[in-house]
Amino acid sequence: MTLEPSMREKKSLANSEAGGQNPLRRNLNFIQHRPAPPLDRFVDWFWYFDSYMPEHRTERVLPEGSFELVINLRDEPHHTFDPISLKPRRDYRNAWISGTQSGYLVIDTAPYSSMIGVHFKPGGAAPFLGIPASELADRVEELDCIWGREALSLREALLDARDPSLKFRVLADFLGRRLNPASVPNLAVQEALARFMAEPQMIALEEVIRSLGISHKHFIKLFREEVGLTPKRFCRVRRFQQVLHDLQTRKEIRWVDVACSGGFYDQAHLINEFEAFCGISPVRYMNERADSLNFVPMK
Secondary structure, eight states, X not given: OOOOOOHHHHHHHHHHHHTTOOSEEXXXXXXXXXXXXXXXXXXXXXXXXXXXXXXXXXXXXXXOXXXXXXXXXXXXXXXXXXXXXXXXXEEEOSEEEEOOOSSOEEEEOOTTEEEEEEEEOTTTTHHHHSSOGGGXXXXXXXXXXXXXXXXXXXXXXXXXXXXXXXXXXXXXXXXXXXXXXTOOOOHHHHHHHXXXXXXXXXXXXXXXXXXXXXOHHHHHHHXXXXXXXXXXXXXXXXXXXXXHXXXXXXXXXXXXXXXXXXXXXXXXXXXXXXXXXXXXXXXXHHHXXXXXXXXXXXX
């Protein structure tokens, strides 16, 4: 489960950082924090919210190609749902981690929620996991099943921390201790990730693999172990994300132009990808979306 700020919030954060303001960014009950080195190599941001009061009960969370760590600071459980039947699938109580998803999740939005979490960069969770990222692909798992007692100790320390600044410090200290210095990101995977993130719609996968000087089979194995998805699926997810960002900036939307700039064969191809990663059509997404790109209210 992820929590991403809207494009407007990202611009606000960038402006405040450029002006030398406090690295904590506040928006009502939501706070976002960029960690210091060396964690910033692996983490996009920490986030925290308190007394969240949504107008809807469930929402779609769209795939981004990265991991999310979530710690519940209340006692009420949270749930995932079957994306088709919408029947409850699993409940999560203390802390959980969402692996790299190849499709969308459906989650609840419990009133008065209080949570803190980590939004990892693609491939960024691998040095902290202790297991290959591929083992958590398309899964949401209770954190104590992976990190044991450490997960419970982290939650206890976060509950004891009095304010968001202290909570972020607890989170940073914990991740700093878990960072495995021997788990150095593979240079070939990192180079491929940089290219995939920059232009996912332009990538010829075979050309990238040849340029890295390793076999196709070995590269896919390394990539899955660090990122969680195959390179092909990851590029599809990132191309979808690029379209979502494109839609935020267009004053007038012509779907043929959106499909063309996104590297899709045609408008039908774009619609098929939207339904695969979002569960709804592009037009319906535009009608139902909230401020954040990757959260679509359901009911």
